[in-house]
Every structure is written in structure tokens, then in C-alpha cells.
Amino acid sequence: MADVLVVGELKNGELKKISKELTSAARKIADSIGGKVHTVVITENVDAFAGDLKAVGADTVIGANLGEFSPEGYANGIFAIIQEKKPAVVLIPHSAQGKEYSARVAIKANAGIVADAVGLSVDGGKVVAKKPIYSGKAYANFKVTSDIQIFTVRANSQEVTPKDGAGAVEKSGAAAGEVRTKSISKDLSGGNKVQLADASIIVSGGRGIKGPENWPIIQDLADTLGAALGASRATVDAGWISHSHQVGQTGKTVSPNCYIACGISGAIQHLAGMGSSKYIVAINKDGDAPIFKVATYGVVADLFEVVPALTSEFKKVLG
Ligand SMILES: Cc1cc2nc3c(=O)[nH]c(=O)nc-3n(C[C@H](O)[C@H](O)[C@H](O)COP(=O)(O)OP(=O)(O)OC[C@H]3O[C@@H](n4cnc5c(N)ncnc54)[C@H](O)[C@@H]3O)c2cc1C
Incomplete structure (x- = not known):
């Protein structure tokens, strides 16, 4: 149990940069603790993203069709993949979506979680996450003591370093399962301007x-x-x-x-x-x-x- 699982993110069908940042960070962690890197993309069309993720270190690129975003459905699906892959470390974007489902995943996996990491390193086989505290006045380092260590990671905090992984493509049967909330309307502000x-x-x-x-x-x-x-x-x-x-x-x-x-x-x-x-x-x-x-x-x-x-x-x- 030394693998690192990354949950990637798409926006309007495009791979968000954080997916590569986290895969690259996962590669460095996996190389240090002797495991593989699995990057999950919530999509029916995983082949479209496999090349980009392989090039930054993914050994497997896993497509999971969890339907429209819901915190409950994503948590159910990602937990199913965690049960299958048994990673030591899970990296989730500290994005609007990641913030909504990551704590649910941690509860299901009975795992400790550190949110909003801006630095990741390894010490004694465990990940050390650096995160801002007191509204950014200071930084503190944290380790997670449970078997599965979960981190949400801030966008743009990790370098993307080219390094080929094995890049095998898998289609996961993980499902959103029972979802008890339903999105009934959306108000998307911001138009086409950069978010x-x-x-x-x-x-x-x-x-x-x-x-x-x-x-x-x-x-x-x-x-x-x-x-x-x-x-x-x-x-x-x-x-x-x-x-x-x-x-x-x-x-x-x-x-x-x-x-x-x-x-x-x-x-x-x-x-x-x-x-x-x-x-x-x-x-x-x-x-x-x-x-x-x-x-x-x-x-x-x-x-x-x-x-x-x-x-x-x-x-x-x-x-
Ligand atoms: C609980 C709480 C939460 C808060 N959350 C936030 C938050 O999320 N984000 C946030 O931003 N603030 C937040 N604030 C408010 C924060 O304390 C400040 O009041 C706010 O950030 C000040 O905004 P400002 O810098 O635009 O204005 P000011 O403090 O008024 O500064 C304006 C600056 O413009 C400069 N200036 C004026 N004219 C010119 C010019 N022609 N050319 C160049 N410079 C010029 C002045 O020298 C001055 O430094 C929060 C406050 C509280 C109490």
C-alpha cells in the first residue's frame, strides 16, 4: 500500500491544469515511497486525457462515469476506486468541487485529511503537507497518521514536471450510487473571462x-x-x-x-x-x-x- 491516487478535474470538457500538477506531485511522492500513480478523471472519455497525464507521471489513468457533479455521488465513486486501488495517499484539488466532496471521502475511508496544502514532501514514508494557518500569517506542517492519507491541494502550488508513467488506461465501474440532493438550476457568472x-x-x-x-x-x-x-x-x-x-x-x-x-x-x-x-x-x-x-x-x-x-x-x- 504505497500507491498515490489523484482525482483530476475537468472544466468544459478540458483537463484543468491542477490535474497535471497533482499527478506530477503524486509521481514525486510515489517515487519516494515506492508506489504507483493512479489519476482518476470523471469522464466517459478517458482516452482523451491519458496522454497528457501519462506524460507527467500517471501509471494508470482511470475514467469514471459519475454523472453530473454532486458531492455525494463523487464521494461514493471516488471511495469505490480507493477501495479497489488501496492507495496510501489521495490528492484532491482544493477547488470548489474538491472542497465539497473531499471530507465525505475521508469519512468513508476512515482517513485523516489535511485541506489546502501548498507544499508536499515525504518524511519517514509519510507525506508532510505544508499549509497556511491563521489566515495566511504563518505556515504549519502536518502529517496524517491514518493508513490512508488524504490531502486537498491548492491550484498552482505544485510544479508540473515531465516524467512518463506507464499510462495504462482503465475504465472504472465505480458509480455515483444513491444521491439524495439534486441540482435544479445553475447561475454561471463570469462568462468567458478567465476564472x-x-x-x-x-x-x-x-x-x-x-x-x-x-x-x-x-x-x-x-x-x-x-x-x-x-x-x-x-x-x-x-x-x-x-x-x-x-x-x-x-x-x-x-x-x-x-x-x-x-x-x-x-x-x-x-x-x-x-x-x-x-x-x-x-x-x-x-x-x-x-x-x-x-x-x-x-x-x-x-x-x-x-x-x-x-x-x-x-x-x-x-x-
Ligand atoms: C472579517 C473580515 C473579513 C474580510 N475579508 C476580506 C476579504 O476577503 N478580502 C479583502 O480584500 N478584504 C477583506 N476584508 C477587509 C479588509 O480589512 C480591508 O478593509 C480591505 O481589504 C481594504 O480594501 P482596499 O485595500 O481596496 O482599500 P483600502 O484599505 O482603502 O486601500 C486602498 C489603497 O489604495 C491606495 N491608493 C489610493 N489611490 C491610489 C492611486 N491613485 N494609485 C495607487 N494607489 C492608490 C491607497 O494608498 C490605499 O493603500 C475583511 C475584513 C474583515 C473584518
């Missing part, structure tokens, strides 16, 4: 943008970079933008490669949602703003001058 949780670049605006009429300045930079648009709570509370854009303790937790904060002071509740970003760029006219304590690059200037200038330069370079 915050998946974005590798986020451009966010705060109260420093002065009013909702100035979002186009921030959005223009975001569009130029192929980035998602984020916001501080001050702008959401003021009614300048919908809550779906809010980053922070009471909004979304994000971990992009690059987070560009424009006119955001850097309150602890905002940092809780973006402090694990790889590079943080802060544009603020107050050189004492707390955001500069976490910024990789800081620009002490008026955003109304700097942001359009940045957009124009990026447009020249990126076309």
Missing part, C-alpha cells in the same frame, strides 16, 4: 481605483495579459463589482504565478487570499502600504499613470 481560481495571472483592483467607472483600466491590463480580474472587499462592499471577483478571507483563495495589486492596501484579510502567489506586484501611491511587505516588486506611484503605461508596453510586446 480567478484557475488563473496563472491575476490583476486586482482596490479602493484606490476610486470608482467602478475605472474598472476598464484594470480590465484592460488583465485582458492584455490573459489574466483574471480580482478585487478587494472594499470595492465589492461598495457595489463596484460582484463578490465572485473578491480575493481574501471572505472571498476566493488564489495562488497564481503573478498577482498584480492595483490600489490595494494589503489588509491581512486580503493577504489571506493571495499571500501564497509566486510573484506579487504592488502598485500603490502610499509607500508605507502593508502590501509592500509581501510584494516581490513594488511601484510607489499613481495607478492611473502606471497601469495604462504597463498595459501599453505589454501590448507592444505581446501584440
Whole structure:
């Protein structure tokens, strides 16, 4: 019992990057503890994803048809696959869906679970998960002491490293089983714009943008970079933008490669949602703003001058 099972995720029929991130992380863990990597994709069409997952370390790519998403159905199906494969470690995306079903899987498997890991390593044959605590003010390391160790892992926290696995394709007979809740309608906000949780670049605006009429300045930079648009709570509370854009303790937790904060002071509740970003760029006219304590690059200037200038330069370079 040294295998690692990953639950991948699709969006609009495409493999989400987190599926490769977790498979790659699983490969490193499995190589360390001497096991295999199984990546589950909830789909009828597993062959379409097998190549991509094999290339980052999957020994088996398992297709499971669990129907439309429901926390109960996914937990039932994933638990059935756990019973069959008997993994030592299970990695689940810390996504909206993963957060909904992972605890159910842990209960069914009688396993300990650590949520929102941003670092994974191995010590003494057990996985060590690093995760933010106290709203991101500090990090702590955790081990799970049960036989099955379950972790939900934050998007963009794991490197994707090419390394071929065996890549065998399996179609699982696991089923959603009895599902006692039913989705009766959906309200999908955000249109075709880049979604915050998946974005590798986020451009966010705060109260420093002065009013909702100035979002186009921030959005223009975001569009130029192929980035998602984020916001501080001050702008959401003021009614300048919908809550779906809010980053922070009471909004979304994000971990992009690059987070560009424009006119955001850097309150602890905002940092809780973006402090694990790889590079943080802060544009603020107050050189004492707390955001500069976490910024990789800081620009002490008026955003109304700097942001359009940045957009124009990026447009020249990126076309
Ligand atoms: C329980 C709780 C939960 C919370 N959850 C969240 C959360 O999830 N997310 C969140 O963001 N906040 C959250 N908050 C609110 C948080 O404490 C701050 O009030 C909020 O983040 C401030 O938003 P801001 O940085 O946009 O505004 P401000 O703090 O007002 O900062 C605006 C910044 O813009 C700068 N600025 C002004 N004009 C310009 C200009 N022309 N050019 C450049 N810079 C300029 C100013 O120097 C200032 O630093 C929460 C608070 C509580 C109590």
C-alpha cells in the first residue's frame, strides 16, 4: 500500500491544469515511497486525457462515469476506486468541487485529511503537507497518521514536471450510487473571462481605483495579459463589482504565478487570499502600504499613470 491516487478535474470538457500538477506531485511522492500513480478523471472519455497525464507521471489513468457533479455521488465513486486501488495517499484539488466532496471521502475511508496544502514532501514514508494557518500569517506542517492519507491541494502550488508513467488506461465501474440532493438550476457568472481560481495571472483592483467607472483600466491590463480580474472587499462592499471577483478571507483563495495589486492596501484579510502567489506586484501611491511587505516588486506611484503605461508596453510586446 504505497500507491498515490489523484482525482483530476475537468472544466468544459478540458483537463484543468491542477490535474497535471497533482499527478506530477503524486509521481514525486510515489517515487519516494515506492508506489504507483493512479489519476482518476470523471469522464466517459478517458482516452482523451491519458496522454497528457501519462506524460507527467500517471501509471494508470482511470475514467469514471459519475454523472453530473454532486458531492455525494463523487464521494461514493471516488471511495469505490480507493477501495479497489488501496492507495496510501489521495490528492484532491482544493477547488470548489474538491472542497465539497473531499471530507465525505475521508469519512468513508476512515482517513485523516489535511485541506489546502501548498507544499508536499515525504518524511519517514509519510507525506508532510505544508499549509497556511491563521489566515495566511504563518505556515504549519502536518502529517496524517491514518493508513490512508488524504490531502486537498491548492491550484498552482505544485510544479508540473515531465516524467512518463506507464499510462495504462482503465475504465472504472465505480458509480455515483444513491444521491439524495439534486441540482435544479445553475447561475454561471463570469462568462468567458478567465476564472480567478484557475488563473496563472491575476490583476486586482482596490479602493484606490476610486470608482467602478475605472474598472476598464484594470480590465484592460488583465485582458492584455490573459489574466483574471480580482478585487478587494472594499470595492465589492461598495457595489463596484460582484463578490465572485473578491480575493481574501471572505472571498476566493488564489495562488497564481503573478498577482498584480492595483490600489490595494494589503489588509491581512486580503493577504489571506493571495499571500501564497509566486510573484506579487504592488502598485500603490502610499509607500508605507502593508502590501509592500509581501510584494516581490513594488511601484510607489499613481495607478492611473502606471497601469495604462504597463498595459501599453505589454501590448507592444505581446501584440
Ligand atoms: C472579517 C473580515 C473579513 C474580510 N475579508 C476580506 C476579504 O476577503 N478580502 C479583502 O480584500 N478584504 C477583506 N476584508 C477587509 C479588509 O480589512 C480591508 O478593509 C480591505 O481589504 C481594504 O480594501 P482596499 O485595500 O481596496 O482599500 P483600502 O484599505 O482603502 O486601500 C486602498 C489603497 O489604495 C491606495 N491608493 C489610493 N489611490 C491610489 C492611486 N491613485 N494609485 C495607487 N494607489 C492608490 C491607497 O494608498 C490605499 O493603500 C475583511 C475584513 C474583515 C473584518
